Amino acid sequence: MMTTIEKLAELREKMKGTGVDAYVITTDDFHASEYVGAYFREREYMSGFTGSAGTLVVLPDTAALFTDGRYFIQAEAQLAGSTIELMKSGQPGVPTIEEYLYDHLEPEKVVGFDGRTVSLDFADRMLGKLGDKKVTLNGELDLVDELWADRPELSHEPVFELPFSYTGETRADKLVRVRASIRSAGADARVISALDEIAWLLNLRGNDIDCNPVFLSYMLIADEDCRLYINDAILNDEITRELAVDGITLHPYNEIYTDLRRLPEVIQTHKKTEQVTILLDGCQANYRLRSCIPETVSVVDEPSAIQLMKAQKNSVECENERNAHIKDGVAVTKFIYWLKHHIGTETITELSAAEKLESFRKEQKGYIEPSFDTISAYGPHGAIVHYEPTEETNVELKPESFLLVDSGGHYMEGTTDITRTITLGALTEEEKWAYTLVLIGHLNLAAARFKHGTRGENLDYLAREPLWRYGLDFNHGTGHGVGYLLNVHEGPNRIHFRIMEERRPTAVFEDGMITSDEPGIYIEGRFGIRHENLVLCKKAGKPAGKLPEVFLKETEANGTFLEFETLTWVPFDTEALIPELMTDRELQRLNEYHKNVYEKIAPYLTEEERIWLEQATSPVSKKYHNKI
Known part of the structure; x- marks a missing residue:
C-alpha cells in the first residue's frame, strides 16, 4: 500500500500531465451529501483523514486539509507525518480555501477538480476570489480515480x-x-x-x-x-x-x-x-x-x-417520531442500566459497549439500522468531538470518569439521535462541575418559548450562557435538523451563534421541525461532555401562570409563539450533578423531565430495570442529592 506521501507525489505527476496547478479534493459525492459511500472517499484515500467533513488542496510543493472544529484533534493525529498542513477552518487567522488558493497561485494558473463532486456554490466562490488573477477552473478531471487501483464500485442497493x-x-x-x-x-x-x-x-x-x-x-x-x-x-x-x-x-x-x-x-x-x-x-x-x-x-x-x-413534519410523521423515540428511549435506558451494573465486573471496551447498545436497539420492533456510526468515547477520547473507536484506538472502560455515547437509530417510525455522558465510577469535582453547566444549558434551550420569526442564531445563547459565563465554549453547533427516516443531519433549521457566512441564512423555526439540543464541553486530554435530546417545534400553549388581565389583549396582538416538545426520553446522570450550581427553576425542569422519562419508559422495562430507573429519575434538590 502506498503512503500518503507517495500518493501525493503520484497525484502531482498527474497534475503536471494535465496542466493543473492546484487540485481540490472534496468530501462530497455527486450530490453534496454530508456522508458518502465508499466509492466517493477520495479525500480519505489521499490524505488518511477519515472525518466526515474536509477538503484537501494539493499544489506542486504543498498541501493543506481544511476541516471544522469537530475534527481538529482527530485530523492533527491522522495527518501527522503526511506533509499535509491542517487548516482549522473558522479559527482566527486561518484562510478560507479560496483565500489559500489566491495566496499560493500565480496569475493565469488552473485549478482542477472533479466537477461532479464540487458544488456550484463552492466553484462560484473560487471564481469570485481568483477572478482578478485570471485563474481558470477545470472541472472535467478525476485524477484520483486514475491512482486508486482498488476503488470500490458505485453502490446500487435495493430501494x-x-x-x-x-x-x-x-x-x-x-x-x-x-x-x-x-x-x-x-x-x-x-x-x-x-x-x-x-x-x-x-x-x-x-x-x-x-x-x-x-x-x-x-x-x-x-x-x-x-x-x-x-x-x-x-x-x-x-x-x-x-x-x-x-x-x-x-x-x-x-x-x-x-x-x-x-x-x-x-x-x-x-x-x-x-x-x-x-x-x-x-x-x-x-x-x-x-x-x-x-x-x-x-x-x-x-x-x-x-x-x-x-423539514416541516406533518402530523403523521410527528406521531410516528414520538413512537420511535419511546422505542429508542427503552433501548438506551436498558443500555445504561446494563453498563452501570457490569462496569468493573467484566471487560467492557468502547467497541463492545457500542455493540451492546446496538443489540438493545435491534430488540425494538421496526428498527432498521444506526442513523450514524456510534461515538463511544471513554475519558480523554470524549474530548474528540466526533471520535469513533477503531480496533487501533479501542480502550477498556474503567469504573471511573465518563463514557460519552452519541448514537441514533433509523426506525420505520423515524430517526433518532441522542447523546448521554454516563458516569462509570468516581468523578472529579471538575467533571461534575462541567457536567452540571452543560446540562443547565441543555435544559434552558429545551424550555425555550419564542415568537415566530426566530432563527437558531437567536436561540443559541440559551445553551451556551452557562459556559460563556466562565469564558468556556464548545466548537460545534448546538442543534441541527433531523430527517424522517432520512439523514440525521438536515437543513434548513440549525442552532448556532455564528451567522452563516454563506449567502443563505438559516431558516426561521416552523411548526413541525425536529432539531437537536446538544451543548457540550471538551477538555483535551481529560474528558468530554455532551447532552443531546431531539426536540419538536410546535405552536406554544397558554403561558404558565395567571396573567394580569391588562396584558391579555397584548398577548393576542403579538402573533404566534412557538415552543419545543421533547422527543427523547432517557435519564441524565444525577450522580454527576452539583445541584447547588442550579437554580430552583433549572432543577424543576430536570425533575419534570425525569418524571416523564419514568412514566414513558418504565412500562417496557424488567422489574429490576424499573426499580433502578425509579431511583435514577427521583427528584434532585439542593438539600438532598440522591446518589444511586
Missing part, C-alpha cells in the same frame, strides 16, 4: 417504499406542491440532486450510503414531465409500476448530463416564449450539472423548496 401510514402524504400530492413552487418562481423546471430530497419526494428509501437511507439519483421536474435518473436495477417491478402511474419516467443515472445539454428539447412547456428557465440549488447541485446547461437557458440559483417542505 423500498414507505406506505402512507408512515409518510402522511402521497408522492402525487408532494409533486403537486413542488410543481406549484416551480411555477411561483416563474420557472419551467427544477433540477433536484440532493438525495434526501428525492427520497422524501418519492416516499422511497434506499441504502447507497451507510446510515443514510437514500439512493443515488437525480430528478428533473417540469409541469408535465418528471424524470428520475437512477440505476433501475435497484427498483422492483411494483415500485416501477407505481412511479409510472404518478407520471415519473425512468432514465439511466448519468443521462442527466446529456439531457441538460439538450434541455429545451427535453422538457415540455406551454409558454409562448422559447426562453426556458430552470431552477437549481447551487449549494447542492454540482458544478458539472450547471456546466451542461446551454447558455440559451436561464438558470436561477435558489434554495430548493423541497428542503423546507421536508
Whole structure:
C-alpha cells in the first residue's frame, strides 16, 4: 500500500500531465451529501483523514486539509507525518480555501477538480476570489480515480417504499406542491440532486450510503414531465409500476448530463416564449450539472423548496417520531442500566459497549439500522468531538470518569439521535462541575418559548450562557435538523451563534421541525461532555401562570409563539450533578423531565430495570442529592 506521501507525489505527476496547478479534493459525492459511500472517499484515500467533513488542496510543493472544529484533534493525529498542513477552518487567522488558493497561485494558473463532486456554490466562490488573477477552473478531471487501483464500485442497493401510514402524504400530492413552487418562481423546471430530497419526494428509501437511507439519483421536474435518473436495477417491478402511474419516467443515472445539454428539447412547456428557465440549488447541485446547461437557458440559483417542505413534519410523521423515540428511549435506558451494573465486573471496551447498545436497539420492533456510526468515547477520547473507536484506538472502560455515547437509530417510525455522558465510577469535582453547566444549558434551550420569526442564531445563547459565563465554549453547533427516516443531519433549521457566512441564512423555526439540543464541553486530554435530546417545534400553549388581565389583549396582538416538545426520553446522570450550581427553576425542569422519562419508559422495562430507573429519575434538590 502506498503512503500518503507517495500518493501525493503520484497525484502531482498527474497534475503536471494535465496542466493543473492546484487540485481540490472534496468530501462530497455527486450530490453534496454530508456522508458518502465508499466509492466517493477520495479525500480519505489521499490524505488518511477519515472525518466526515474536509477538503484537501494539493499544489506542486504543498498541501493543506481544511476541516471544522469537530475534527481538529482527530485530523492533527491522522495527518501527522503526511506533509499535509491542517487548516482549522473558522479559527482566527486561518484562510478560507479560496483565500489559500489566491495566496499560493500565480496569475493565469488552473485549478482542477472533479466537477461532479464540487458544488456550484463552492466553484462560484473560487471564481469570485481568483477572478482578478485570471485563474481558470477545470472541472472535467478525476485524477484520483486514475491512482486508486482498488476503488470500490458505485453502490446500487435495493430501494423500498414507505406506505402512507408512515409518510402522511402521497408522492402525487408532494409533486403537486413542488410543481406549484416551480411555477411561483416563474420557472419551467427544477433540477433536484440532493438525495434526501428525492427520497422524501418519492416516499422511497434506499441504502447507497451507510446510515443514510437514500439512493443515488437525480430528478428533473417540469409541469408535465418528471424524470428520475437512477440505476433501475435497484427498483422492483411494483415500485416501477407505481412511479409510472404518478407520471415519473425512468432514465439511466448519468443521462442527466446529456439531457441538460439538450434541455429545451427535453422538457415540455406551454409558454409562448422559447426562453426556458430552470431552477437549481447551487449549494447542492454540482458544478458539472450547471456546466451542461446551454447558455440559451436561464438558470436561477435558489434554495430548493423541497428542503423546507421536508423539514416541516406533518402530523403523521410527528406521531410516528414520538413512537420511535419511546422505542429508542427503552433501548438506551436498558443500555445504561446494563453498563452501570457490569462496569468493573467484566471487560467492557468502547467497541463492545457500542455493540451492546446496538443489540438493545435491534430488540425494538421496526428498527432498521444506526442513523450514524456510534461515538463511544471513554475519558480523554470524549474530548474528540466526533471520535469513533477503531480496533487501533479501542480502550477498556474503567469504573471511573465518563463514557460519552452519541448514537441514533433509523426506525420505520423515524430517526433518532441522542447523546448521554454516563458516569462509570468516581468523578472529579471538575467533571461534575462541567457536567452540571452543560446540562443547565441543555435544559434552558429545551424550555425555550419564542415568537415566530426566530432563527437558531437567536436561540443559541440559551445553551451556551452557562459556559460563556466562565469564558468556556464548545466548537460545534448546538442543534441541527433531523430527517424522517432520512439523514440525521438536515437543513434548513440549525442552532448556532455564528451567522452563516454563506449567502443563505438559516431558516426561521416552523411548526413541525425536529432539531437537536446538544451543548457540550471538551477538555483535551481529560474528558468530554455532551447532552443531546431531539426536540419538536410546535405552536406554544397558554403561558404558565395567571396573567394580569391588562396584558391579555397584548398577548393576542403579538402573533404566534412557538415552543419545543421533547422527543427523547432517557435519564441524565444525577450522580454527576452539583445541584447547588442550579437554580430552583433549572432543577424543576430536570425533575419534570425525569418524571416523564419514568412514566414513558418504565412500562417496557424488567422489574429490576424499573426499580433502578425509579431511583435514577427521583427528584434532585439542593438539600438532598440522591446518589444511586
